[in-house]
Amino acid sequence: MVVKTREKDLDYILDEMVDVVENSKDEIFNISEEARSEHEQLLRELEYTKAKVLQYIEDGDKLEHNVRYSRRRLSEVSKYFDRYTEDEIREVYESTHELQTKLAVLRQEERILRTKRDELERRLQNLEHTIRRAENLANKIAVILTYLTDDFRQVNEMIEEAKEKQEFGLKIIEAQEEERKRISREIHDGPAQMLANILLRSELVDRTxxxxxxxxxLEEIKNVRKMVRGSLYEVRRIIYDLRPMALDDLGLIPTIKKYISTTAEYNNVKIDFKSIGEVKRLNQKYEIAFFRLAQEAIQNAIKHAEATLISVKIEICTRNLNLIIQDNGKGFDPTIKRDKSFGLMGMRERVEMFDGVMEIDSAIGKGTKIIIQVPHKRALV
Structure with a gap:
């Protein structure tokens, strides 16, 4: 009875903590969204203000040129006072005074706009800082929330010692959060951006x-339909990327063939595929790994290298499993470290998990060739 009571108390405490964390997450999300909305509004206002500042500068320069000319005219009139009539003298004086007044007003308005522009830029920087902090805090809360719900209870049942529970649970959470972050990034960069573009194009259709x-x-409607079709493909691709069912049912070679056929047709790219050796089922983790490696290399060749011809070859040899991907894209310099090259980095880490090696042969303007070799003994069933 005492143990059951303690378990109920623990569950009650966990439920209360989950409610508090969820409410906090919602509040942070609302703060982040409000900040983003304000950021977009200020960004539009800043662009408008910058344009007005440039216009004021241009108008001021023209007016200043006219003032200089009028001053020279006034100097001439003052020097040869007796050559001009009273009306001509008055006209020159009044014209010069009016131009100087306009120039002073214009420069004052320009200074006000510059001050407004600087203030908008400061506010935007503060909002960007707020958004980053909100995102970081939301990610931390997501980890805590996951730990408090599913993973905490599962780990609590599997591991007896408290320290082992905590370490194992955190590793699970980190892996899950990394995968969720990747999916979130793909959805944000793919379907989310496309849907936003569709919304803008739909407004353009209405205006047209x-x-x-x-x-x-009608032409704009056709463009919107094309964008919707592309967005639907991206959604299906992300779903397929999560776990292609053919990999479990048919194995590595048929799944890659199907993926290559679909990708080549959609992207209008020629992809040649060749398999060497006996076509047999491999250990599941090796099938998953090689499929992901081929998938990442093909996508890199299409999206980044802008290749029109890609060659994929899988060799099931006596001692090794080999994967060779070659394209005719724009290539790159492998000796230069590139920021955010997560694709190649992930491929290399995946290969190293199986004690394999990955070589990259590429040069700017000469395409890219990736050779992956993994030991054979632990790969086959």
Whole structure:
């Protein structure tokens, strides 16, 4: 009875903590969204203000040129006072005074706009800092929330010692959060961006229909339909990337063939595939690893290298499993360290997990060749 009571108390405490954390997460999300909305509004206002500042500068320069000319005219009139009539003298004086007044007003308004521009830039920097802090805090809370719900209870059942529970649970959470972060980044960079573009294009369709011709509106509708089709493909691709079912049912070679066929057709790229050796089922973790490696290399060749021809070859040899991917893209210099080259970094880490090696042969303008070799003995069932 005492043990059950303690378990109930622990569950109650966990539930209360989960509620508090979830509420905090929602509040942080709302703060982040409000900051983003304000950031977008200020960004538009800043662009408008910058444009006005440039216009004021241009107008001020022209007016200043006119003032200099008027001053020279005034100096001439003052020097040869007796040559001009009273009306001409008055006109020159009044014209010069009016131009100087306009220039002073214009420069004052320009200073006000410059001050406003600087203030907007400071506010934008503060908002960006707030958004980054909110995102970091939300990520930390997501880890805590996951730990308090699913993983904490599962680890609590599997491991007896408290220290082992904590370490094992955190490793699970870190892996899950990294995968969620990757999926979130793909959705943000893919379907989310496409949907935002579709929304903008739909507004353009409405404006074109009202202000332009029906033919122009129809053309815009066709463009929107094309973007929707692309967005649907991205969603399906992300779902497929999570776990292609054919990998479990058919194995590595048929799954890669199907993936290559679909990718080549959608991207209008020629992809040659060749398998050497006996086509047999491999240990599941090796099938998953080689599929992901081929997938990442093909996507890199299409998206970054802008290749039009890609060659994929898998060799099931006596002692090794080999994967060779070659493209005719724009290539790069492997000796230069590139920021955010997460694709190649992830491929290399995945290969090293199986005690394999990965070599990259590339040069700018000469395409890229990736050779992956993994020991054979632990790979086959």
């Amino acid at each position: 229909f009202r202000e332009g011709s029906p033919e122009d509106a």
